[in-house]
Amino acid sequence: MLYFQATQPNGGTELWGFDGLNLFPVADIRAGSSGSNPANFILHDGNLYFAANDGVNATELWKYDGVNTPSRVTQIAAGSANSNPASPAVFNNVL
16 A cells, blocks of 8 residues: 545645545545645554644644554644654654
């Protein structure tokens, strides 16, 4: 499976997937033309982790398991402040 960000004129930049045959939007994390701007992808323990902005909690760490809707992992910065998680890494099997 390949995951990436893609932009549609009315849907903004969101998380997309490609399974080798089909291209599909994974989720509309931030409705509207602003988009969630997913970035800084890393795969760990069968889950995709990335930074995204849902329009309410600013840019935080998100997780996608390949089945369920992506979910915010935690609120690193309080309120609407951005934590901008970047350069995730795995060390000793811990993200």
